[in-house]
Amino acid sequence: MGRACRNFFIYYRLPLAFLVLSLFSCSAFSTPTTFSFVEFNIAFILGLSLPLLIIIVLITPNKFITWRFPALLTFNLLAMLYVVAYLTLDKIIIFMSLALIFLCLLFYWPLMSHAKKESKLVITTHIVTSLCAISYLCILWLLPSIERAVLWSGVSTLIMTLAAVHIQQICKNINGFAYRLIIQWLITACFIAALYLWVNNKLSNDLLVVSSVACYLIAVVNGCWLVVKVLSTKVENEVKKAIPSAPLITYPNDPATNLPTYQQALNNIDSALKVKDDLRCVAIVFKPINFQQVNNVLGHKNSDILLLQLAYCLQKEVVDKTALINFNIEESPIRIARLQGLHFLVVLNVHASHHPEKVMIDDLCHQLAKAVPDAMSFKSFSLNFELSFGIAFIGEHGKSIAEAIAHAEDAVLNAENSQQMLSYFDNESVLYTEKHLREMENLKQDIVDQKLRWFLQPQVSLSDREIIGFELKVHWYKKNDSPLELHQFVETAEHSGEIYLLTKQMIQQAFQLLVSLNKLGYRQPISIKLLSQYLLEPDLVNFIEGQIEKYGVSGSYLMIELTEGIVLSASHKAKIIIDQLKSLKINIAISDFSGSYESLRYLRKMAINQVKIDCSYLGESNDNYSDKAIINALVNLTRTMKLPLIGSGINTHVIEKYFSKMGGKYAQGSIISNGVVPDELEIWLDKWHE
Numbered sequence: 001m002g003r004a005c006r007n008f009f010i011y012y013r014l015p016l017a018f019l020v021l022s023l024f025s026c027s028a029f030s031t032p033t034t035f036s037f038v039e040f041n042i043a044f045i046l047g048l049s050l051p052l053l054i055i056i057v058l059i060t061p062n063k064f065i066t067w068r069f070p071a072l073l074t075f076n077l078l079a080m081l082y083v084v085a086y087l088t089l090d091k092i093i094i095f096m097s098l099a100l101i102f103l104c105l106l107f108y109w110p111l112m113s114h115a116k117k118e119s120k121l122v123i124t125t126h127i128v129t130s131l132c133a134i135s136y137l138c139i140l141w142l143l144p145s146i147e148r149a150v151l152w153s154g155v156s157t158l159i160m161t162l163a164a165v166h167i168q169q170i171c172k173n174i175n176g177f178a179y180r181l182i183i184q185w186l187i188t189a190c191f192i193a194a195l196y197l198w199v200n201n202k203l204s205n206d207l208l209v210v211s212s213v214a215c216y217l218i219a220v221v222n223g224c225w226l227v228v229k230v231l232s233t234k235v236e237n238e239v240k241k242a243i244p245s246a247p248l249i250t251y252p253n254d255p256a257t258n259l260p261t262y263q264q265a266l267n268n269i270d271s272a273l274k275v276k277d278d279l280r281c282v283a284i285v286f287k288p289i290n291f292q293q294v295n296n297v298l299g300h301k302n303s304d305i306l307l308l309q310l311a312y313c314l315q316k317e318v319v320d321k322t323a324l325i326n327f328n329i330e331e332s333p334i335r336i337a338r339l340q341g342l343h344f345l346v347v348l349n350v351h352a353s354h355h356p357e358k359v360m361i362d363d364l365c366h367q368l369a370k371a372v373p374d375a376m377s378f379k380s381f382s383l384n385f386e387l388s389f390g391i392a393f394i395g396e397h398g399k400s401i402a403e404a405i406a407h408a409e410d411a412v413l414n415a416e417n418s419q420q421m422l423s424y425f426d427n428e429s430v431l432y433t434e435k436h437l438r439e440m441e442n443l444k445q446d447i448v449d450q451k452l453r454w455f456l457q458p459q460v461s462l463s464d465r466e467i468i469g470f471e472l473k474v475h476w477y478k479k480n481d482s483p484l485e486l487h488q489f490v491e492t493a494e495h496s497g498e499i500y501l502l503t504k505q506m507i508q509q510a511f512q513l514l515v516s517l518n519k520l521g522y523r524q525p526i527s528i529k530l531l532s533q534y535l536l537e538p539d540l541v542n543f544i545e546g547q548i549e550k551y552g553v554s555g556s557y558l559m560i561e562l563t564e565g566i567v568l569s570a571s572h573k574a575k576i577i578i579d580q581l582k583s584l585k586i587n588i589a590i591s592d593f594s595g596s597y598e599s600l601r602y603l604r605k606m607a608i609n610q611v612k613i614d615c616s617y618l619g620e621s622n623d624n625y626s627d628k629a630i631i632n633a634l635v636n637l638t639r640t641m642k643l644p645l646i647g648s649g650i651n652t653h654v655i656e657k658y659f660s661k662m663g664g665k666y667a668q669g670s671i672i673s674n675g676v677v678p679d680e681l682e683i684w685l686d687k688w689h690e
Contacts, residue, residue: 038085049074254338256304257311260327265337280351285408317371388415389422440496455675527559536573555585616649618658
């Protein structure tokens with residue numbers, strides 16, 4: 001750190017040289033009668049060069065900074081000025097000799113002091129320049145009759161050409177140095193022209209001195225700039241060494257496949273995008289769609305062996321594809337990363353190719369698919385793997401890299417569901433998802449705020465129009481939309497996690513209505529339809545039992561409807577819940593009854609109190625004989641089994657007529673009532689009996 005401080009001090013000592021220069025200049029201008037113009041410039045050069053040479057001598061330990069070139073350049077210029085001011089014998093020859101040496105030295109200081117190793121071409125220019133200088137001096141002194149101005153023009157032109165080549169090579173390695181050397185080259189060209197005119201007696205001594213001093217000054221400026229550049233770089237490096245650098249974060253590879261993990265892939269993609277802003281990258285996520293069979297047969301431990309074999313084959317296929325992002329921080333490239341589960345990732349740069357993007361992506365996916373071995377085996381087990389691909393553009397299909405990868409995973413799922421090899425992510429799905437999320441949030445809030453609308457639909461006997469029961473229904477009013485019935489928004493309620501709260505509100509509403517009916521002298525049951533298998537939990541039974549105790553209403557007045565699909569898909573859980581409900585004397589009904597063998601088999605095992613079938617098909621055209629025959633058979637079947645049957649969807653007189661002819665006794669639908677809100681229940685009952 002002490003050395004850094006010393007260099008830092010020296011770095012700020014350089015401007016002092018120009019302060020000394022100004023002092024010398026002021027003293028020179030204050031006594032114009034003491035010096036001639038040439039003598040003034042000699043004093044000027046001495047005042048400028050002495051502080052500069054002292055500073056450079058102090059920092060000679062730096063191998064990239066030398067004092068020899070500025071010292072030789074200064075001595076040569078002073079000699080030239082001395083010749084102009086005081087010599088008369090061989091004045092032109094001596095000055096031209098010194099001018100050639102001065103011309104060579106003008107470029108050597110800034111060019112020879114750079115930190116980069118010189119190329120062979122630059123070394124060649126040094127040798128040629130030296131040979132030209134020696135030849136020039138020999139001709140100038142041994143052949144006094146030669147045309148000196150022409151000789152000077154030829155040699156100086158050659159040296160300037162070599163200097164231009166030298167400048168071109170050096171400026172490739174030192175940024176910001178080109179324009180400085182170009183300016184120096186142009187001013188030196190003016191000095192060459194001035195000397196040519198002076199030899200031909202067409203230019204005064206003063207103008208020749210001005211051009212010489214100007215060349216010297218620009219060379220000093222460039223040399224000082226290079227000294228400052230070297231010192232400031234050294235100080236910065238030492239300061240960086242003094243500050244401890246942050247440790248490099250590394251992530252272990254996936255233990256099963258030895259591939260980089262998700263986080264390591266994110267870091268490398270981010271680094272690649274920061275280095276080159278013009279990259280257009282595509283996240284391609286793929287998975288073996290039938291690998292689950294391996295886990296089921298071999299178990300996860302043995303299946304990892306096949307997964308390692310698969311990863312090796314895929315990595316071997318793409319290791320030389322430079323258009324793919326390298327996920328490995330070491331030298332050997334790894335271009336595949338493993339994400340969560342069975343998902344793998346490659347990132348393709350489509351900007352570097354002139355081929356259409358879709359062609360590049362499709363070609364890469366087909367190459368990866370072909371890289372999978374025809375049959376991968378472990379002991380006696382073998383299986384042919386198939387890959388599904390999902391594609392999403394980074395920056396276009398997501399604001400971040402992680403979001404684009406997530407969208408590519410969604411596209412993989414879509415490809416798998418649609419049984420396609422690859423699928424491109426569609427932004428429309430994002431809009432749909434956002435819309436669905438808003439619906440879930442709105443429904444959740446409406447359920448919490450109890451903004452759903454409840455109503456009762458009566459169930460009557462077709463023979464005498466006596467009310468035998470009610471079904472409690474619910475409507476959800478979205479923004480300015482028509483009301484949705486429970487079966488239309490039950491999936492949204494499931495996804496929002498509020499299906500259980502909705503059902504609890506429905507049960508509470510049912511018991512409150514049962515209390516109201518009992519006060520009015522009606523003892524008919526109210527049925528509630530459960531449309532989600534997530535409700536088949538003991539907690540719901542416990543909640544119903546609590547409501548029975550709270551309202552003091554017998555459980556026999558509550559009818560729980562389970563759809564046939566839920567009963568068959570979760571038969572074991574349904575049987576347990578039905579047994580628990582029946583222990584509370586609650587009636588059980590099966591809706592959407594189809595009469596299938598499985599449903600009949602279930603009816604024989606369980607004591608079901610009621611069956612409901614959808615009769616809305618009876619109102620369709622006369623050609624719909626098959627649906628009418630099925631409904632007719634179900635009516636006869638339930639009558640044979642002595643199961644009470646209610647026909648739902650009796651919405652027209654035509655349907656009612658057909659259902660009645662088939663032997664149907666009990667009906668429910670809009671032909672009877674569209675629905676009765678709880679506040680108007682007493683009024684509706686009075687009108688119904690009238």
